[in-house]
Amino acid sequence: MRPIGKLAYLAQPQEVQIKEYEVPEPVSGAILTEVEQANVCGSELHIWRGHHPEVKNGVLGHEVLCRVKELGSDVDTDYAGEPIEEGDLVAPAYFLTCQRCPSCLKSQFNLCQNAYENWSKPPNEPPHFHGTFATHYFIHPKQYFYKIPKKLDPKVAAAANCALSQMLFGLDKVDLSYNDTVVIQGAGGLGLNTIAIAKEYGAETIVIEGVDGRIERARAFGADHIIDFREYQTVENRAKRVQELTDGQGADVGVEVAGVPDAFAEGIQLIRDGGRYLEVGNVSPGHYTSFDPGLLTRKAITIVPVIRYQPWYLKNALQFLTDNIDEYPFQELIDAEFDLVEVDEALAKSDSREITRAALIPNHQIQ
Missing domain, CATH: 3.40.50.720 (NAD(P)-binding Rossmann-like Domain)
Structure with a gap:
């Protein structure tokens, strides 16, 4: 039997619903992960308020730390060639690099015209877990991802795939x-x-x-x-x-x-x-x-x-954090943790600037 997972679905501005779906197997070239930590980024707040030019509903979340649960066929390394296996912690770029659109053909991968092909979709569309405000997340083929360096605090690594990159x-x-x-x-x-x-x-x-x-x-x-x-x-x-x-x-x-x-x-x-x-x-x-x-x-x-980044900058970001973790208080950027089902509170307090940045910890008992 396949596991049942939860996700946060934005039905309309400022209306978030928690939904449950069976978690499908990953297709060839994809990875099924479990979400360890998903941060509330400013982009989520734009979407939540209804200010995003295109995204008005869908599964929320993109800034994330994931643990590999199942590897699809043909996946044995990350995008830096590091061996990857079940149980590894990884950070995925939150967008695709399709390698076929006019932007990609001009090496402007950050402007890929299919970047959001698998992001923020309605949850009833398989594989359901299109965003990181969830218990599970699919890393799709042509979506860059990198293994977390062993010396790096995983909680700090969760923010690498957005702001720092x-x-x-x-x-x-x-x-x-x-x-x-x-x-x-x-x-x-x-x-x-x-x-x-x-x-x-x-x-x-x-x-x-x-x-x-x-x-x-x-x-x-x-x-x-x-x-x-x-x-x-x-x-x-x-x-x-x-x-x-x-x-x-x-x-x-x-x-x-x-x-x-x-x-x-x-x-x-x-x-x-x-x-x-x-x-x-x-x-x-x-x-x-x-x-x-x-x-x-x-x-x-x-x-x-500048919108997004060349996807290999995520590797640079993880290395930057590893090299400078003792120089800057990156650990303090997350000043509030919430369970996934408390997503409404996390978004509202982030929007009011009552907190700097919130983290959603699925199935975790907040201390």
Whole structure:
């Protein structure tokens, strides 16, 4: 007899139902896993609120740590060639790399046009477990995954397949380098990972934030300067403060991870002439802000929007965590754990910023 698993299904915005299904066997090239830990990411909150441009319902979740339960035929290694067997802990990229669409054929695997072919589908469609807010999760053929290094705390590894991978990719895209100054708009999960990466790259960090808990965590991650927007209440005041910290020039690199449209409009005022601006946080089309294109042109700023990441960056993220786990308090990024059936509470408290990041632990008795 096949096992029965549970999953969290978003029927409509802010309405989540727990459903049960029989867990199918993995097809050739796929893996059936048991979910050890699934984190509540900002993307889930966008979907839960009804702000995602395409996904309005379906099985929730994508940031995850999995334990291999059954291997489909033709699967004996991860995507780095490491031998894989039942019981191993793995981190999957949350999207497909189809290798046949126009984007993949141009090596833009992060833009694969079939990336979400198996994600956030209705639960009645086999194999049912399309998201990670569940007891089980299927890793499909052409979905990159990597074994968790033995030295790495598994709970920390659960976040590697989203925020850290994306920020490693994004900061490489804007050529962040030694002795650069980077201004980071927002100190949520994306922002804190950005601080750690920037510090390891030898950059000086300026963080703009206005929530006490997030400011404390930014300092714990080694932020060199904090601009509290409760103190510096206007764009002009914040831009002036950035200039004071950068010899009157502005930052070399700006990173928008606040997810607020007005932050994007502000960003170009914080950056020096010829600087670079990484846009990551605003992912929901249809939300607008006033913008000064003339200032952008006269400052000759390069804007680099990034969605997802080249899938092998997940391997880089796991290695980054392994190498730097004692340098930064990654363990503290998860500040609340919930059972899978408490998903509504986890989403609501994450949305209100009562907690920084929640973890769902299926079938686990929270202490």
